[in-house]
Amino acid sequence: MIRWILTLFSALLIFCVAEPVMAQAQTPDLTKAQIQQVNDLRQKAFTATDLGNFIAAEDYWTQLIELLPESPVGWSNRGNTRVxxxxxxxxxxxxxxxxxxxxxATDPYLNRGAAYEGQQRWEDAIADYKRVLEIDPKDAMAYNNLGNAQAGQGKWEEALANYQKAAELVPSFAFARANYALTLYQTGQREDAIRQMRNIIRKYPQFPDVRAAITAALWTEGKKGEAESNWVAAIGLDKRYQDLDWVKNIRRWPPAMVESLEKFLTLN
Structure with a gap:
């Protein structure tokens, strides 16, 4: 199950929204030829998705739905390509x-919640993530995504608690840790936020989101040399952080973090 690679809006469900989770399928009683056809279509769908060819992937899942209309997997995965x-x-x-x-099944609720977030239907998204936690109280992705939806409502303290819970459940869940650090910054706990960012970078030096965030935070603190060094690393990994609109509306950084990055970009 691909749970930790976020792909929403062709990019992310990076760090903020949840990745649409790609489900695996079971095949009912089919002939050998039909099973081969299903397996071939499924492999083509996953390959197209890996290549970012979501139009083709959607078509393959549509063909699979026609073959297996009662399988929830095809519907959920076609939904992912449409997101x-x-x-x-x-x-x-x-x-x-x-x-x-x-x-x-939890995956369709997680994925639908992410789609609701894209429509800014925060309460609907929250309901889906809470439903996941009813089914599986230890689902770290649900806690992270719940934090995202609450952040969309400006409920920063609630979001902070859920990001922390996600990171506690799965300490290697770097995206949850990043969201936690950025939300600390939003709530005025800037020294702690920078400390958290440093810890994440120490463990995940190729993490562009945190490299960009610590750039903004350090620049605001007057630590310009260190900020610029992290910025070189950040844009070397992902140039989208040069685009404030993307950072604000797709990545959905907290406003205080966006403001600090804007100051850095303006002065540079």
Whole structure:
């Protein structure tokens, strides 16, 4: 299960929203030829997704749905490809069908919640993440995504608690730790935020989100040399952090963090 690579909006569900989780499939009683056809289509769908060809992946999942209309997997995975094309309403319809077929599976709720976030339907997203936690109280991704939706509402303290819970459940969940650090910064705990960022970079030196964030934080603190060094690393890994609109509206950094980055970019 691909749980820790976030792909929402062709990019992320990086760090903020949850990745659409790519489900695996079970095949019912089929002929050998039909099983081969299903396996071939599924492999093509995953390969197209890995290559970022979401239009082709959507077509492959549509063909699989035609072959296996009662399988929740095809519906959920087609929803993922539609989210990656920002076809949110269509994706939500697919997740609805997947949930109808498998109401106790957690992945479609996580993915639908991420799509709701894309529509800024925060309460709907929160309801889905809480449903996941009813099914699996130790689902770290649900806690992280719950924090994202609460951050969308400006409920920073609640978001902070859920990011912390996600990181406690899975200490290697770097995205949750990053969200926690950025939210500390938003709530005025800037020294602690920078300390958390340094710890993350020490363990994950190729993490562009935190490299960019600590750039902004250090620049605001007057530590210009260290800030610029981290910036070189950040944009070497991911140039999107030069785009404030992307940082604000897709990555969805907290406002205080965006403001600090804007100061750095303006003066540079």
């Amino acid at each position: 990656s094309q920002y076809k949110l309403a269509e994706a939500i319809a697919d997740y609805n069908k997947s949930i109808e077929l498998a109401p106790e």
